[in-house]
Amino acid sequence: MYLVDSGEYTHDSVLSNALILFVFSYFIWFVFLTILGGPIWYFLHKKQKTHWVYAIFSGAIIPFIIVFAMEASYFTGKKSSYGSYYANGKQLWIDGVLTSAGWVDAFSSALYYSAVGTCISIVIWYVAYGTQKKVLKKHK
Numbered sequence: 074m075y076l077v078d079s080g081e082y083t084h085d086s087v088l089s090n091a092l093i094l095f096v097f098s099y100f101i102w103f104v105f106l107t108i109l110g111g112p113i114w115y116f117l118h119k120k121q122k123t124h125w126v127y128a129i130f131s132g133a134i135i136p137f138i139i140v141f142a143m144e145a146s147y148f149t150g151k152k153s154s155y156g157s158y159y160a161n162g163k164q165l166w167i168d169g170v171l172t173s174a175g176w177v178d179a180f181s182s183a184l185y186y187s188a189v190g191t192c193i194s195i196v197i198w199y200v201a202y203g204t205q206k207k208v209l210k211k212h213k
Contacts, residue, residue, distance in 0.1 A: 136187050
């Protein structure tokens with residue numbers, strides 16, 4: 074559909090696919106941020122836990138737990154349907170069971186998303202509370 078006769082992507086098709094991917098990813102990110110982050114923020118706000126440490130902690134721990142559980146197939150409660158699976162030259166699954174390389178891969182993926190969640194939580198905390206404190210100081 075997007076390929077020309079020579080078998081290469083055209084500039085317009087690459088931009089079109091990138092735009093579709095960006096919009097879809099943004100939508101998924103927004104939904105998960107609202108579904109998961111909204112109730113957590115509301116709970117912490119009601120408990121008056123508005124310090125940046127709470128934002129960093131929740132932004133780091135929650136994505137780590139979710140991604141690690143997904144990577145290790147804890148949500149399904151059964152062995153992976155992959156059978157055997159290789160990535161980067163390493164065998165991650167053997168007969169539906171994680172190998173030691175698979176556990177390391179699950180941990181490193183969870184650690185990456187934990188870092189991303191931490192960055193996002195810092196920005197959200199700063200917008201919600203950090204700028205508010207600066208405005209209050211100016212009016213005193």
